[in-house]
Amino acid sequence: MPLHCASGIFVLLSACLISFTPPCDGGNILVFPVDGSHWVNMKILLEELHARGHSITVIRPSNSWYIPEKSPLYTSLAFEVSEGFEDIVKAYMKEQMRVQREGGSALTFFKLTKEFFSVISKIHSTWSNALVQLLNDEKTMKSLMDSHYDLVLTDPCIAQGLVLAKYLKLPTVLNVRWITSGDGHFEIAPSPLSYIPVPGSGLTDNMNFIQRVKNMFFYSIIVFQQKFVVGPAYDALCEKYIEGGCDIISLLREADIWLFRSDFVFDFPRPTMPNVIYIGGFQCKPAQPLPADLEDFVQSSGEHGVIIMTLGTLVDALPKQVADEIASVFAKMPQKVIWRHKGERPTTLGNNTLIVDWMPQKDLLGHPQTKVFVAHGGTNGVQEAIYHGVPVLGIPLFFDQFDNLLRLQDRGGAKIINLSDVHSFEQGINEMLHQDSYRQNMQKLSRLHRNQPVSPIDQAIFWVEYVMRHRGALHLRTEAYKVAWYSYYSLDVLLLLLTAATVMLLSTLAMFRFLCCRSRRTTKTKQH
Template structure:
């Protein structure tokens, strides 16, 4: 009996040592709603499973972020206006303008509408966050809670201002910031081979394309300095002693959990506090519901095409939906199409319309041959993870740039709305179905993505817990954020060197002139 008890005690001790350490941190979360929340929630599920205490700051008009959850407690801020209706109108206008065709006027209309929508969203979030600073009991509650860090998505940067006010370490769940892609505010970004978001360029640019790249950088700088920056400058000056600057707050963040990787993105310079977690939300496929599995298996040797344009697009224009349905009806494949609008009149018997689909489980099914998608980051990364080629119909934001990266690697094709027709859609589908190189290329990307010493999710959790254990990661933060722009680019040094060179050249010129004049005077004296 004693021997059995001894073995049991030894076994229990081994389990104790094998269990991963859990610091049980106290984490304040300031997320962004919509598809960004889907990403954040996946991280919160893992943090909760590891014993961390989580508090989420949400808006009263939130789309997806529930007030009550087994994962977290919440602090609800009153928001004067829901952005959802405004955003829905913006999407419809974007689709309408794109369908009119590519032109200079449509380009400026699209960018004007985009900047107006983004500015409006930032104003709403700043107004909602004022409730925290002006509520003394809430301020005391947050101070008394002694949070270890704030985990925030800097696409809306009010969370950074809160971190500054409460003097908390910052971990960013990030790809986008207030003025575009996050790398451009933290890491060196030579415009000769790093494409600016929205430019539609790759890392191989000729002279005209590099000129275009600089133009698009100008749009990003205009967005930060003229449209968005002043909103936060006013916000900071009112609530932060001495004021603050959003760009500097971004550069001071302890860890950037960056939702990308270099299987997907073009190679570029980075920084030591940037941790790449692209595809962290991807998981192996689970069995489909019985009715869906039956439909998929009925496709036989031809397989299945799946189509979804994301959570934000409820319905395409009727004529576009009818053309898509007509093309699908001609295909020997079965089709599963997430579509919330009226059913197209040309819908074929091979097409199943659904309000929702288990996207990752379908992408991981061996019968799925092609993924028709809008090019959102989540969908593209899941397609890479499961090795399914993508026919992309980009609608707005980063979607064209995401799909371009797949197209450049031979793993997908793009059809822009301005070029969309039944013919181009059918040709695109046939190319991906019958040219095996697309599937081979994306399966190669899938193998590269999975061949890592640590999963992206484990990386994310490790670095969050690292910040908790060490109360920040200041040793990984560059001092560049303290430097004025002219010092960062060494313009002051270049000007000094240029001045020294000019003085030196002028001195040489003056000496030669003096010697020449002296010689002329001597010659003239001798002649006289």
């Protein structure tokens, strides 16, 4: 049988196995999400799980930003948080933009790092204290115990869901891209720093010696962050409520399935593990028709097309000077512009630019008139741009955004500019509009991403139900993390072999020395 035929049959059988696997009978799922754009991803999973007849309970902060108290998808359980996730992150975002405008000096880097550590510590401490209150609520905890959940589905960007799952002794499924200290791969899969870039390093998987030194430096920052910034926020919590104690890294490694919001069309190739399921772009769908007024505006662009711009849910407004500079660039262009901007209306705004509070981003990206996507580089937006094949002009602001855009730039589908260098904005826009390579590269990525035997969302639901059917997935979980570091790297074996080789070498030398000395004594005796 020809190789391509055998391969085709294998793919078809694989698709059939997932498509026709019997659904899990009415599972009972406890969900501990993270607010903001992370909830957008989680909600898509919940919609699919609800459609399959599963019962869902969502634990949400009472002052939640995005997560509604009442929903046809789930019942909710509220707990008190002293300060909302939105408030903390927005305050950090404003400071981040202010410091970035100072330029790219070493002092700026240390200011940004210090501020980042401060906000991370505050987020984890705030939510850790909130979980303590929840665990101390006897009525609520009894209700959770009596509900006999099949698993906990959580986003480990904040670790409270992991701790709660451990307390309830339930299997855990992670809806994950980032963990408490960066890319989740680094905690469960072999991650050689020689070719796997650390988040924040600004590196690709092709590094020279100096870049590998830089990569090691950034890795040390992540280790420091986990050990001295994030870890202490959970130490007392784990010691008091978890039998035998725990730490966040061990809880991550004990998770049954990692639904990883990435894939190797987007990310750099690297070692992985059998319980990591790649669902990058699972939220992407074909574009729907635009509202009539927006469609009229888009069509009025004619052959020039449309540029769309949004900097995500956290950025209501750019600094006024930056907004005015961007608006003046847009005003010169023949394209129409749709810009999500909720701040003060720029004084330089042109007639070709439509300011909106909200835009149907997926549908605009899928519209044939859309030429360029100006974005901050959030995971959702980047993956939707890949799905629809639209080149991206990136203005990263914080967290994972630069790393996301870097991967697209390395593949020729994006260009990154810094907020402190908005004077290059016009050059970047024109380059993306007039160099066909950007669109061609993004369309190639789109074809690669769509060419899968099973859709990412179907993969995700299959593995959630898999954990429910089998009460976990221990057989897919490595035990390597329980091995001492010197055993993991076989340093003890190497020491033994070096010791044995050294003993053999010294023994051989001693034998030769003994024989030589004996030969000399014999010769001297004969001469006498």
